[in-house]
Amino acid sequence: MTPGHEAPRPGPVTRLLLRRADPKHLEQLLAEIAELYEHRAAASGPEAARRWIRREHRRLAWRAVVGDRMGPIDPSYAGSTRGGVPALWQDIRHSARGLRRAPLFTAAIVSTVGLGIGGTTLVFSIVDSVLIAPLDYPGSERMVLLRTIDGDNAWSTSMADLHGLVETPPEAFEDIAAYTRRRNRIAVTGDTELLRTKWVTANYFEVLGHTPIEGRHPTGPEGTEGAPRVALVTETFRTRSFSAETDPIGRSILVDGQPFEVVGVVLDRLGPLDVGIEVFPVLEVAAPPRKGPFFFPIIGRLRPGATPEVARSQLRAVSERLFPIWQNSFPQPNAHLGFVDLKEILVQNVSRTLMVVLSAVGFLLLIASANAASLLVARGATRTRELAVRSALGASRGRVLRLLLAEAGAIAAAASVVAWAIVWIGLDVVRRVGVGRLPRVEELGIRPSTIGFFLAVTAASWVLFGLVAALATARARTAGVAGTQGRSTSGPAANALRRGLVGAQFAIAIPLLVGAALLVRSLDRAQSESFGFDPTGVASMLVTLPQEQYASPEAVRAFWSDVLPRIEALPGVAAAGLADARPPMALDGGNNFLLEDRPLAADEAPPTAPWITADARFFSTLGLRLLEGRFYEAVPQDTMRYAVVDESWVQRFYPGESAVGRRFRSGGCTVDGCPWAEVVGVVENVKTSGLDDTRALGTIYFDFNADTYSSMLLHIRARGDALAAVPGVRALIQERDPAIPVADVMTATEIATESLAGRRYTSTLVGLLAGLALLLTVVGVYGVMAYYVQHHVREIGIRIALGGGPTGALKGVVARGMFVAAAGTTIGLLLTPLLTRPMAGMLYRVSPMDFGVLSAVTILTLSVALAATLIPGRQAATTDPATTLREE
Amino acid sequence: MGRERLGEFEHQVLLAILRLGGEAYSVPLVLELEERTGREVSQSSVFIVLQRLEKKGLLASRMDDSTKHETGRVRRYFELTPEAMIRLRDSRRDFVALWDGIATVLDEV
Structure with missing residues (x-):
């Protein structure tokens, strides 16, 4: 025997499985296999x-564990008397065969449980990936987002903060980086695209822990004033803009006409902060002229071991030194820098929604389990005879219990297959639908904790079903042997158990239904909210004038004063105007201000309000009525500035008085050099933060002719279909200058719809789950009553014969069913606040215990339950006493 | 014990032992079966069948350690019992009777 022909030993898994085999035989067998191996190696090669x-x-291991047609290895195994895995396997196979013989029962129970487990696991996997999983950055648990905090207000940071922190970095931070989001015209060779860009500090990708896959990080002086301008691009941009052979490093791209040298190519998947961004120009960090604007989010990474408290106190120290420098433009003595956990802020908008959906599917799982358990009890009752015979033939108590557990196991196994299908399909759908709506959607997946959750839920349902079935059958087991034809063999205990389970389903379904109805009601109320203007025919689009040709405000104004009248002259267009926001949504933020006649107390923060730059035509385009004063007109030549405010603003600051003539200074404007702004007119309210925003903060409008920006949203009111008018407008603008991009076309209705998208998804999803819950519950009560009628034919027949009549039989069945439904519903109503109170923040103009909703849900549930009990009730009423009694 | 029917594989194993001189241990038995049937035969299947045939009283076995000093292995030799010989003879007779006159029919298929 040559060493090369030494027979390999079984692998570790195989060895583990082989421990079940008789060791004496196993040794012999392995030796024979090894000898045969030598023959084979010699004959056909090693x-x-x-x-x-x-x-x-492998064959040996398989046989050792389960045995097969050849019989198991262990000769002492003689069927089911020996315990352990082979016997359990046999039991499961026996159960699987039994379940196959009852396909309807099996399909019902497997799909119900599969739905419950699958739905819960799906939502858990989303919660797990989005809310629980650490961000996909190294050391992400130490990453924070800096905020400016003043009392209850918290907002972003500015270049002034960044500059100050770069000069004297706080000890507790390993590193900080900042970015600002823009839109720029990007050109490589000829074609210009308008892209969302992210201007980042030179160390941005280092702080995130990403290394460029080509090229390098920006280094040294790059990112400081006067240094060569550089940018990084993603793989997608690189592939689209450069041929495969071209080395993009060192090439130039034009950002708004300015050349930037590409120094690095980064991955497409950069994590949740950078979804959809392809170009990252490096930001120049320079001393700014004033404290604001607050468009520079700063992310920081704490040093390992640095506590948040220490980091916060250090930021406070920086603020105390830094903020007084900007006192003139930022007169908020109590403001300071702080931070929030980066992950928390990324997912804050969805965490409540996800938790509500998770509890909804949890409720559904409970109902599904109760339903499945009650089906099993029914089946267990019919199988009492079989089990009684088995125990009479000598099967031990444990043996019978094992058989029931095996059956529950077969069900749980089949249900888990259905569940996985739901999880896979569901995740795929969420991945596609969730883009742009669900943060970290690209990270969705099955993490080990999700698998653990799934196994735990599956195991729990297995044990639950097994125990319920065991409970239901155990008592009637021996008694049932003498029973005739397996008819009335289900004991009263099993019946009570089933009714209890069905009642529990009602108790669980009610809070879920109420929750769903409250969400739908909220959506309905929000949808019927007035925009504050007539949205018919209103559309808006982003028009960005290239800074090279339109460098001065005069050039921008000249362009628009030439183009706007021509747009209005188009046959499909009734009016056109400019604004930097599009009601009822898409407002970037507000600004703070100081009222002349309301000086601030020492510890008081200045008020803030939504801030819109718009020309006078904007008001007529939206059809906003002037309630008092006048619109601003032309460019004022004096140092005075003019503003228009809305009713809410008046209500908030000058209730019952006139606001016209009041003066304020806008935040970010130095106290001494800044002109006063005077309120010249009051217009109707318009929603600016979504249709469901009730805050009524009051909007301030500033004249576009005083604050001229090169990038504006052009609003049109079309005669007829808004979108049909857009191509004409676009053609007119681009005829004037083909380099001007017209992007982001949306109608006002679309914006309103978009502003309620989150609300719509939540209510659709929860509504769907609640509908399923109701369906399962109703199927449950139907099942119990149908079963009751089927197994009490004789009793019903006798009652009819004794003069109860068909109506009496009908009433009896319906009353029984409705008692269960009503009792469950009552308990459910009592439990409802447990679910709906935490939901209060998601509701819109409807109370968590809205009487209308509660009564509607109760009536709906009970009527559906009534319908479900009527079917078996009628069946009972048509029982012919003569026939049933003769059959005895 | 009653005259339980011989399974096809049991039948093959008995015949193979006969071909190997009426007594064999499992390794040459597997090789013989493979050579004659042209199919791969699982050692563990053969092992199981040998045990079962022994239980049925169709085989008798003895341990042989005469080669232990060379290979370090103890072999278990199986031998057909008279009962097995009778069963094989009977089954051959039945089969021959049934096959009589029809072998050529199959050749034409």
Whole structure:
């Protein structure tokens, strides 16, 4: 025997499985296999022999564990008397055969449980990936987002903060980086695209822990004033803009006409902060002229071991030194820098929604389990005879319990297959639908904790079903032997158990239904909210004038004063105007201000309000009526500035008085050099933060002719279909200058719809789950009553014969069913606040215990339950006493 | 014990032992079966069948350690019992009777 022909030993898994085999026989068998291996190696080569021996070992292990048609290895195994895995396997196979013989029952129970487990696991996997999983950055648990905090207000940070922190970095931070989001015209060779860009500090990708896949990080002086301008691009941008052979490093791209040298290519998947961004120009960090604007989010990474408290106190120290420098433009003595956990802020908008949906599917799982358990009890009752015979033939108590557990196991196993299908399909759908709506959607997946959750839920349902079935059958087991024809063999205990389970389903379904109805009601109320203007025919689009040609405000104004009248002259267009926001949504933020006649107390923060720059035509385009004063007109030549405010603003600051003539200074404007702004007119309210925003903060409008920006939203009111008018407008603008991009076309209605998208998804999803819950519950009560009628035919027949009549039989069945439904519903109503109170923040103009909703849900549930009990009730009423009694 | 029917594989194993001189241990038995049937035969299947045939009283076995000093292995030799010989003879007779006159029919298929 050559050493090369030494027979391989079984692998570790195989060895583990082989421990079940009789060791004496096993040794002999392994020796024979090894000898045969030598023959095979000699005859057909060691490779083929090794493949054969691995196969042979696997076959051996399989037989040792489960046995097969050849019979198990262990000769002492003689059927089911010996316990352990082989016997359990046999039991499961026996159960699987039994379940196959009752396909309807099996399909019902498997799909119900599969739906419950699958739905819960799906939502859990989303919660797990989005809310629980650490961000996909190294050391992400130490990453924070800096905020400016003043009392209850918290907002972003500015270049002034960044500059100050770069000069004297606080000890507790390993590193900080900042970015600002823009839109720029990007050109590589000829074609210009308008892209969302992210201007980042030179160390941005280092702080996130990403290394460029080509090229390098920006270094040294790059990112400081006067240094060569550089940018990084993503793989997608690189592939689209450069040929495969071209080395993009060192090439130039034009950002708004300015050349930037590409120094690095980064991955497409950069994490949740950078979804959809392809170009990252490096930001120049320079001393700014004033404290604001607050468009520079700063992310920081704490040093390992640095506590948040220490980091916060250090930021406070920085603020105390830094903020007084900007006192003139930022007169908020109590404001300071702080931070929030980066992950928390990324997912804050969805965490409540996800938790509500998770509890909704949790409720559904409970109902599904109760439903499945009650089906099993029914089946267990019919099987009492079989089990009684088995125990009479000597099967031990444990043996019968094992059989029931095996059946529950077969169900749980089949249900888990259905569940996985739901999880896979569901995740796929969420991945596609969730883009742009669900943060971290690209990270969705099955993490080990999700698998653990799934296994735990599956195991729990297995044990639950097994125990319920055991409970239901155990008592009637021996008694049932003498029973005739397996008819009335289900004991009263099993019946009570089933009714209890069905009642529980009602108790669980009611809070879920109420929650769903409250969400739908909220959506309905929000949808019927007035925009504050007539949205018919209103559309808006982003028009960005290239800074090279339109460098001065005069050039921008000249362009628009030439183009706007021509747009209004288009046959499809009734009016056109400019604004930097599009009601009822898409407002970037507000600004703070100081009222002349309301000086601030020492510890008081200045008020803030939504701030819109718009020309006078904007008001007529939206059809906003002037309630008092006048619109601003033309460019004022004096140092005075003019503003228009809305009713809410007046209500908030000058209730019952006139606001016209009041003066304020806008935040970010130095106290001494800044002109006063005077309120010249009051217009109707318009929603600016979504249709469901009730805050009524009051909007301030500033004249576009005083604050001229090169990028504005052009609003049109079309005669007829808004979108049909857009191509004409676009053609007119681009005829004037083909380099001007017209992007982001949306109608006002679309914006309103978009502003309620989150609310719509939540209510659709929860509504769907609640509908399923109701369906399962109703199927449950139907099942119990149908079963009751089927197994009490004789009793019903006798009652009818004794003069109860068909109506009496009908009433009896319906009353029984409705008692269960009503009792469950009552308990459910009592439990409802547990679910709906935490939901209060998601509701819109409807109370968590809205009487209308509660009564509607109660009536709906009970009527559906009534319908479900009527079917078996009628069946009972048509029972012919003569026939049933003769059959005895 | 009653005259339980011989399974096809049991039948093959008995015949193979007969071909090997009426007594064999499992390794040459597997090789013989493979050579004659042209199919891969699983050692563990053979092992199980040998045990079962022994239980049925169709085989008798003895341990042989005469080669232990060379290979370190103890072999278990199986031998057909008279009962097995009778069963094989009977089954051959039945089969021959049934096959009589029809072998050529199959050749034409």
